[in-house]
Amino acid sequence: xxxxxxxxxxxxxxxxxxxxxxxxxxxxxxxxxxxxxxxxxxxxxxxxxxxxxxxxxxxxxxxxxxxxxxxxxxxxxxxxxxxxxxxxxxxxxxxxxxxxxxxxxxxxxxxxxxxxxxxxxxxxxxxxxxxxxxxxxxxxxxxxxxxxxxxxxxxxxxxxxxxxxxxxxxxxxxxxxxxxxxxxxxxxxxxxxxxxxxxxxxxxxxxxxxxxxxxxxxxxxxxxxxxxxxxxxxxxxxxxxxxxxxxxxxxxxxxxxxxxxxxxxxxxxxxxxxxxxxxxxxxxxxxxxxxxxxxxxxxxxxxxxxxxxxxxxxxxxxxxxxxxxxxxxxxxxxxxxxxx
Numbered sequence: 501x502x503x504x505x506x507x508x509x510x511x512x513x514x515x516x517x518x519x520x521x522x523x524x525x526x527x528x529x530x531x532x533x534x535x536x537x538x539x540x541x542x543x544x545x546x547x548x549x550x551x552x553x554x555x556x557x558x559x560x561x562x563x564x565x566x567x568x569x570x571x572x573x574x575x576x577x578x579x580x581x582x583x584x585x586x587x588x589x590x591x592x593x594x595x596x597x598x599x600x601x602x603x604x605x606x607x608x609x610x611x612x613x614x615x616x617x618x619x620x621x622x623x624x625x626x627x628x629x630x631x632x633x634x635x636x637x638x639x640x641x642x643x644x645x646x647x648x649x650x651x652x653x654x655x656x657x658x659x660x661x662x663x664x665x666x667x668x669x670x671x672x673x674x675x676x677x678x679x680x681x682x683x684x685x686x687x688x689x690x691x692x693x694x695x696x697x698x699x700x701x702x703x704x705x706x707x708x709x710x711x712x713x714x715x716x717x718x719x720x721x722x723x724x725x726x727x728x729x730x731x732x733x734x735x736x737x738x739x740x741x742x743x744x745x746x747x748x749x750x751x752x753x754x755x756x757x758x759x760x761x762x763x764x765x766x767x768x769x770x771x772x773x774x775x776x777x778x779x780x781x782x783x784x785x786x787x788x789x790x791x792x793x794x795x796x797x798x799x800x801x802x803x804x805x806x807x808x809x810x811x812x813x814x815x816x817x818x819x820x821x822x823x824x825x826x827x828x829x830x831x832x833x834x835x836x837x838x839x840x
Contacts, residue, residue, distance in 0.1 A: 676785075
C-alpha cells in the first residue's frame with residue numbers, strides 16, 4: 501500500500517516537474533530489498549552446479565562419466581551447436597555485469613540498491629555457465645579449447661546493443677532477453693529428454709527456471725517505471741522495438757573469424773532445431789505489450805500516443821514477416837567446437 505501511495509505522489513509531481521531517469525531509479529532503489537527477496541533466492545538455499553554432476557570422490561565417478569558420454573552420443577549436430585552457443589553466451593557474464601553497472605542510477609560501489617541487485621543477479625547467472633561448461637566437458641563431444649577461445653573472444657569483443665546507459669532501454673532489453681533465454685533453455689531441456697538425456701534435460705530445466713524468475717524481475721521494473729514516467733517509458737519501449745533486440749552473442753566468432761561471423765550460423769541452427777525462432781521473437785513482443793498493459797495506458801503525450809499505436813500494431817506486422825521467413829537448410833559450415 502505504501503509503495504502504491506508513493507507512486508501516486510511521484511506521478512503527481514511529474515505533472516509539475518519531469519523526473520530524470522536517475523531520479524526514477526533512485527526512487528525504485530528504495531524497494532530493492534523486497535525486489536531481491538521476491539525474485540532472487542538466498543545463496544545457501546540455491547542449487548549449485550555440483551548438485552547435478554558426478555562427484556569426483558565417489559566410487560562410481562568414472563562409471564557416471566561413461567554414462568554421460570553414452571547419452572551424449574545421441575545428441576544431433578545442430579543441438580550441440582546451439583547448446584555450445586548458449587554456453588558461450590552464459591560464460592560471457594563479465595560483459596553483462598559490467599554493462600549493467602554503467603546504467604544511469606546504478607553504481608558498483610553501492611552496497612545496497614541497484615548495485616546489490618546487479619551483483620546478486622550476476623551471482624545467480626554465473627552458475628549457469630559453470631554447470632553447462634562442466635557438463636559439456638564430461639560429454640566428450642566438444643573441443644573445449646575451441647569453445648574457450650570463442651568465449652574469450654566474446655568477452656574481449658564486448659557488445660553493442662544500442663541502449664547506452666539509459667535504464668529504460670536497458671530494462672526493456674533485459675525483459676526481452678531473459679524471456680528469450682528462458683525459452684531457449686526450456687526447449688533444449690525438452691529436446692534433451694527426447695534424445696534420452698535426462699541429466700541434461702534437468703540441467704537445462706533448472707537454468708530455464710532461473711531465467712523465468714529473472715525475466716519477471718526485469719518486467720516488474722518496467723511496470724513500475726510506467727507507473728511513474730509513463731510517456732518516457734512508452735517512447736523507450738518503442739525505441740527498442742524499432743532498433744530490434746539483438747542477442748548478447750551477436751559478436752560470436754570462432755578462431756580465425758571476424759566479429760559476428762559465427763552468430764548467423766548459430767541462429768540458423770537454433771531456427772532449424774526450433775529452439776528459438778522468429779515466431780518466438782514475435783510472441784515475446786506480443787507478451788510484453790499485453791503484460792505491460794500498453795493498450796490501457798492513459799495520460800500520454802501526443803508523441804507517446806503515436807508510440808503506443810506503433811507498439812500495438814507491431815506483433816501483427818512481425819507475425820506476417822515470420823510466416824514468410826523460410827528456415828534455412830544446413831550449410832557447409834563447420835563449428836570447430838564440435839567433434840564429429
